[in-house]
Amino acid sequence: MEWLNQMASEPYYLSHFLTFFSYFILRTSTTSLLSPHLTHHLLHREIQAVLAFSVLALLKVFLVALALVIDYHLALWYLGAFFAIYILTQQPAYQGLGTSSKLTPLQLETLLTEGNISRFWLVEFRASCSPASICTSRCFPELSITYSNKNLSFGIVDLGLFPNAAEKFGIYLGGSMGQLPTYILFENAAEVARIPQLDFEAKSSHPPITKRLLSRYFELDRHLLEYVKGK
Structure with missing residues (x-):
């Protein structure tokens, strides 16, 4: 539970978490506007992107790559969001002391x-x-x-x-x-x-x-x- 409390209280982690899951909100809200063929094509591309993510294990690369596949406007949104996070927040120091x-x-x-x-x-x-x-x-x-x-x-x-x-x-x-x-x-x-x-x-x-x-x-x-x- 400690890592959940840290994620909720630290802007660095919370902003990354919210930015990542904002994709699912965008995806759900636009589904009704897309044709069945485009929805099927999009699902196929998403599966490809998920497989690539499991190999690369790079969250930010996955989001930007997925966004580029879908629409370059979405890619620009993620690039801008991650840049703002980098500028406005700072990764917290590791809190464990070990035996020091x-x-x-x-x-x-x-x-x-x-x-x-x-x-x-x-x-x-x-x-x-x-x-x-x-x-x-x-x-x-x-x-x-x-x-x-x-x-x-x-x-x-x-x-x-x-x-x-x-x-x-x-x-x-x-x-x-x-x-x-x-x-x-x-x-x-x-x-x-x-x-x-x-x-x-x-x-x-x-x-x-x-x-x-x-x-x-x-x-x-x-x-x-x-x-x-x-x-």
């Missing part, structure tokens, strides 16, 4: 300096207003489920809520927050590695953030193996 913890900057500093919980902390610095952070918001929680242990913990700091903390961790928030998300691995309060690097000129040239990239860059498999061997 939401932290304030002060909580993070305390955890790092106390040193009695985890030797390593991998921290994601993100912001809900950063499109890149939203696109990658699922990666970090899923990694935490796989790699969390007593020596390695995962934390999330929302710099949209605490922008003043960005400078302390060497994160640039200028422009469209293009340096977010930033991932930093700490060992006993000392920074070990980060991505992207502290190179403002090259901040847009780093590869797309994926679970595989983060796992390899921070050698998460090695950390997990060392923990298992040391148990």
Whole structure:
């Protein structure tokens, strides 16, 4: 039921849902205006489009392709609707945390300096207003489920809520927050590695953030193996 509540409350999902099912309203309302031959031809084309959709599994492509088959005016309507959705709404960030913890900057500093919980902390610095952070918001929680242990913990700091903390961790928030998300691995309060690097000129040239990239860059498999061997 959680995904139904999210779809009903988030404009991004709700507008896509309504736009998709508006086809059935248009289809039903125009049936009486079409001749039996045209209705049969249209049904045949719809079956073809549904089969193509099942292969491609691309909702938007299916709608536009189906609309082009039926009438180009309908195709223009869907293109305009999806463009308006893209401009006016924003995809919400993934809400799951996995085994990672939401932290304030002060909580993070305390955890790092106390040193009695985890030797390593991998921290994601993100912001809900950063499109890149939203696109990658699922990666970090899923990694935490796989790699969390007593020596390695995962934390999330929302710099949209605490922008003043960005400078302390060497994160640039200028422009469209293009340096977010930033991932930093700490060992006993000392920074070990980060991505992207502290190179403002090259901040847009780093590869797309994926679970595989983060796992390899921070050698998460090695950390997990060392923990298992040391148990």
